[in-house]
Structures are given as structure tokens and as C-alpha cells.
Amino acid sequence: xxxxxxxxxxxxxxxxxxxxxxxxxxxxxxxxxxxxxxxxxxxxxxxxxxxxxxxxxxxxxxxxxxxxxxxxxxxxxxxxxxxxxxxxxxxxxxxxxxxxxxxxxxxxxxxxxxxxxxxxxxxxxxxxxxxxxxxxxxxxxxxxxxxxxxxxxxxxxxxxxxxxxxxxxxxxxxxxxxxxxxxxxxxxxxxxxxxxxxxxxxxxxxxxxxxxxxxxxxxxxxxxxxxxxxxxxxxxxxxxxxxxxxxxxxxxxxxxxxxxxxxxxxxxxxxxxxxxxxxxxxxxxxxxxxxxxxxxxxxxxxxxxxxxxxxxxxxxxxxxxxxxxxxxxxxxxxxxxxxxxxxxxxxxxxxxxxxxxxxxxxxxxxxx
Amino acid sequence: xxxxxxxxxxxxxxxxxxxxxxxxxxxxxxxxxxxxxxxxxxxxxxxxxxxxxxxxxxxxxxxxxxxxxxxxxxxxxxxxxxxxxxxxxxxxxxxxxxxxxxxxxxxxxxxxxxxxxxxxxxxxxxxxxxxxxxxxxxxxxxxxxxxxxxxxxxxxxxxxxxxxxxxxxxxxxxxxxxxxxxxxxxxxxxxxxxxxxxxxxxxxxxxxxxxxxxxxxxxxxxxxxxxxxxxxxxxxxxxxxxxxxxxxxxxxxxxxxxxxxxxxxxxxxxxxxxxxxxxxxxxxxxxx
Numbered sequence: 113x114x115x116x117x118x119x120x121x122x123x124x125x126x127x128x129x130x131x132x133x134x135x136x137x138x139x140x141x142x143x144x145x146x147x148x149x150x151x152x153x154x155x156x157x158x159x160x161x162x163x164x165x166x167x168x169x170x171x172x173x174x175x176x177x178x179x180x181x182x183x184x185x186x187x188x189x190x191x192x193x194x195x196x197x198x199x200x201x202x203x204x205x206x207x208x209x210x211x212x213x214x215x216x217x218x219x220x221x222x223x224x225x226x227x228x229x230x231x232x233x234x235x236x237x238x239x240x241x242x243x244x245x246x247x248x249x250x251x252x253x254x255x256x257x258x259x260x261x262x263x264x265x266x267x268x269x270x271x272x273x274x275x276x277x278x279x280x281x282x283x284x285x286x287x288x289x290x291x292x293x294x295x296x297x298x299x300x301x302x303x304x305x306x307x308x309x310x311x312x313x314x315x316x317x318x319x320x321x322x323x324x325x326x327x328x329x330x331x332x333x334x335x336x337x338x339x340x341x342x343x344x345x346x347x348x349x350x351x352x353x354x355x356x357x358x359x360x361x362x363x364x365x366x367x368x369x370x371x372x373x374x375x376x377x378x379x380x381x382x383x384x385x386x387x388x389x390x391x392x393x394x395x396x397x398x399x400x401x402x403x404x405x406x407x408x409x410x411x412x413x414x415x416x417x418x419x420x421x422x423x424x425x426x427x428x429x430x431x432x433x434x435x436x437x438x439x440x441x442x443x444x445x446x447x448x449x450x451x452x453x454x455x456x457x458x459x460x461x462x463x464x465x466x467x468x469x470x471x472x473x474x475x476x477x478x479x480x
Numbered sequence: 481x482x483x484x485x486x487x488x489x490x491x492x493x494x495x496x497x498x499x500x501x502x503x504x505x506x507x508x509x510x511x512x513x514x515x516x517x518x519x520x521x522x523x524x525x526x527x528x529x530x531x532x533x534x535x536x537x538x539x540x541x542x543x544x545x546x547x548x549x550x551x552x553x554x555x556x557x558x559x560x561x562x563x564x565x566x567x568x569x570x571x572x573x574x575x576x577x578x579x580x581x582x583x584x585x586x587x588x589x590x591x592x593x594x595x596x597x598x599x600x601x602x603x604x605x606x607x608x609x610x611x612x613x614x615x616x617x618x619x620x621x622x623x624x625x626x627x628x629x630x631x632x633x634x635x636x637x638x639x640x641x642x643x644x645x646x647x648x649x650x651x652x653x654x655x656x657x658x659x660x661x662x663x664x665x666x667x668x669x670x671x672x673x674x675x676x677x678x679x680x681x682x683x684x685x686x687x688x689x690x691x692x693x694x695x696x697x698x699x700x701x702x703x704x705x706x707x708x709x710x711x712x713x714x715x716x717x718x719x720x721x722x723x724x725x726x727x728x729x730x731x732x733x734x735x736x737x738x739x740x741x742x743x744x745x746x747x748x749x750x751x752x753x754x755x756x757x758x759x760x761x762x763x764x765x766x767x768x
Contacts, residue, residue, distance in 0.1 A: 216662050216692040217730070219589050234735070248586045249594065276674065289583050318555065318728065319581035346726045361660060361726025362634025362689055364756050365715040369739075372718040373755065383726045386617075386635075415619030415639040416507075445643065446621065466756055 120311030135200030207297035222263025229297035289319030352377025357404030393425030414445030482609035488622025495552035498518030575601030626651015630689035661729030699745035
């Protein structure tokens, strides 16, 4: 789960990392407690908001009102701005980059730092980014921190302050089950001291149960995706018009790929998982219908899950509630013949191979 | 031969008395797996399909000589279960549990290395060496004894591919489900090295997907160290960036982990790629 900047900064504050004086501004009438000049920042779970006009400064009350109303409600890459953070400006001597992320290949937290902060880290040349990996069995040690700090070209006192921030964000990274903690920029202030001007904190969804203090925020999901999540169904809305129901994430992805081969485009990724529970199958179909696909493509491989049990669930939904788009099915594996009979009986189209089913679904959907 | 598991594995199932545990102990016994013990705290003295249940892994090892564990416990107890297995001297741990916080997985993956144990998963469907043993939740009916090694990041998609191999009369030495999580114990590289060393395995099939760089790492490794022919399928060519495609590990993040990058890496390593999952069987058939 991606936290908004202001919530990430609340965590920074909790761990003793300095952040600018600021608060969320609810409306253009109340800027109390903030000293000019300050910056108004759109709170969206996506990068590139500065370029999109989501960050504006205010030297006085008029400017603050004007810029607040420009930012509040604006659209940034499909996200409507509903929260605006106001923060007092700070005099910057130097901008650094600092993050901890997960290195999947090494299976360790990776600390990355650069003396060139403030820009997109992908545009910083590799030679100017310094890495340290921390084996989780030993945890962060002084040598890791020295290894990074010594390369950033800092004065002695600055280095000491940055070192403290590194050990604090490592603690945050581990204690809050983070996928990412990023400070860009981490600044050295003109009057000394370091401060986090931005925050990116992602918490591992699977570990949310350990963090009851973090209010879940499903801002990245569509209303139907939220509904599915509450029901425990893997459901993702995509740009196309063919609804794919398959069992297993890999098979569902491969089904979407097969459609693309025949110029079809998936509109929904729905992974039934290992279930053949008729109740779940029914819920899945109901969700799929709400997404209004032009064609539904059901692709099943039965192993432990028996094809005929799933087919029975599908048939009962369709006979009970009807369906207003064609359903192409492709069934393989355990009890496939029985399943095909049940689906034919329910009036669905049964294809023989994945390719055949993908071609027919794509043709019926008429491209995009 | 086969890799990682064969008839010498004596399996203790952690989480033996739950619905999944009971069902899969039955399935494994039917496959010929030596399931010797179950563990559920507080349930010592019970039996599942005639297999004795113990309160902890240590007792199970002492009483039955178990050397392999299958972890089926819920996600929030999984770290404890894997640590317990490793500390009880278990040398092969197969972790089926999904949704384990990856910080937990990071810890037990490194602890398994320290203990010189093989850890498969988490979020793995398990591992099967046809004719010898099946440890996990893979359906027994899809396998055939033979010479193709399979390593995969997914479940059902692998069953589909293995089944299509079987339909063409192409058997498997071992099929290992590496798991769909971002942090896993046994990687493509580990599986490739072990298949390379296995006399019985003549060719290797890899089933990859978007997310991370495991396929790119594997491709480099193949060029340098693997002499046996390798075939591959990559799922997620049309997956959008930033969306988790069902598996926790299947996500294109910050431009990394695209199918295009993986396909390019495999092509460079002379790995034969299939367009559709079932085409793998055709490619392998043409070759052999």
C-alpha cells in the first residue's frame, strides 16, 4: 500500500526524522499556523505531480487561495486530488537522494543513496548512486552506513546527521514491513541539519495486519476492484473489453496474452485461484458482469480443482441471473468432458484449444 | 535421478489437521510420497490417513526420522513454522503458504541458507519427481516419468504445461514450483544448476512471468553455465505497469520486470520461447 506523502511524513516524524512544518489544508479559508512562504502539494499516490502542476508555492494569502483552488480537485494521471499538503519553505544547501527498497535477486534490503537528489533517480547516472545491501539476519551495522555516507561528499557534521537518518529509515523499513522508503530530496539545510522534503513509503499489503495504526487506503483501486478485494477475489480492471476468468494468476496472464495475439484486449483479469466453491464462482461472475465486458472468456485448467464443479457453479449463475454477453469457454484437465456438457447445456460456447478460444473471443469483441 | 526430492524424502506436514492438510496428505500418499508425520500444536496423538500427528517438528523428527517439511500453515504463522523446521534439522522445506509478509520470507530464506537447507517457495505449489515423490499441492494426475525438468513461478499454468507434455508422451524428471512471491528460496538459477548436474534430465522448461529480474539473471547464467537445451514461456506480455497481476511477485515496478525484457534476455541466451503455454510441448517434441 502506497502512503500519501503526508502520511509517510507522519511516520518519519515518529522515527525522529525532521520534516518541514506543515499540515493538510482543508479549504482556502484556513491557512492558520503556516508561515509564508509555503508550498502547496497535491497528495496523489503517483510520481510526476510537479510536472503536472500539482506543486505550487505561495508567498501571500491571495496566492495561497488561488493556487489551493487550482490544485484541489485537479486530475493527475487519473487521480483526483482530494488532499493538499501545505509546507513552509526551507533554505536548501544541498539535495541528496536516499532510499531503502527490496532487492529481489539478492533477497535483501538495498540502501541506495546519491549526492544528487531532487530529481528522478532513474535519470541519475549509475556511477553516482551508491548501494549497500543488508543481510536481514545481521541487520544494519555501522559499516553499512559508513560505506554509503563516505561517498556522498559531505562535511563531517552533515555526514553524521545523514548517518542517523539512514539508521532511522532502516528501522522504519523493517518495523513497518515496507517495500520502499524513499526520501527525495533529503536536504542539508543552509542553517545546518537534515530534513526530508518528500516521502514515498509503500507498506507490504500482506503485512498490513501487523500495522493496525495504518488506516488502509484503497486509492489505487477502482470501485469494482475494491469490492473484489473485500470479497477476496483477485480482480483487476484493464483497458480492453474482454473479461477473462481463469484459475491461477499465471494462467490468467497467459490468457490475456493469448487474446492480444489475436488482436483482442483483456478488460478484466479475474483469477479464481484454487476455488471451485459455487458461492465464490457466483460472486466472481457477478463482479465480471458489473464490469460490462463485451465477451467473457472462461479458461480453466482442472488439477486439484475439478472442472465440472466450477462448470456447475457457472451454470447456476447463468440460469439464475442470465448473462447479456457471449461467454466463450475453454476447459482442460480433471473431468473436462463432464464440464463441457454442463457448459454447453447452459448455452455457452465451448472451444477446443486456448488459441481457438482466444481467436473467437477476440473476433466477437471486434477488437477495441 | 531427479532433483531436490526423490524416494528418500520423509515428509512431515506442518498444518496437518486443517482441511488442506488432510486432503493433501491423502493425495501425496496416493502418489507414493513417504508422508511420515504431521504437526499441529496441541493435536499430538491424532492420526491423518494413518499418519501420526505431533505437537512439534522436533518430536516428529525424533519419532519418524522426517527430513523434509511441507508448510501449509496460515501466513501469519509461517515464519515460525519454517524456523521451527530448520531448527529441528529439516533439510528440505517446501512452503505452500501464500501472502506471507516478504520481510518474514527474507529472514527465513537467509536462515535456510545458513542452515544449508533447500527452501522451496513460499507461495509454491510444491515439487514433484514423477514415480518417486510429490511434496505439495500439485495434482498427481498430470505427471509422467521422464527426462524434462520443469521450474516455474506459477501453479495452474505449470499444470497446464506439464499436462501438455504428458499428452505428447514427454515425461518429467522433476517439476519444481518456485513460487509466485517476490522473495523465494530456490530460484531459476538454483534449479538450472541442479538440473544441469542431474544425469536423467535432458532438457529444461522454465515458466516465468513479469516482475523482478529472475529470468534475466537466469538467462545470463544459462549462457555461461548451462549446456542442456532450455525452453521457456513468459506470462504477462500484456500486463500493465504498476499492477500486481495476482501473484505478489508479478508486478512491473519502476520500469523493471517487463515480459519484453525477459524475452529479450532469453532470446540472447538461445532459449527457445513459446508463444502459447501449450506450444512448449511442441518445441520440446521437435527438439527430441
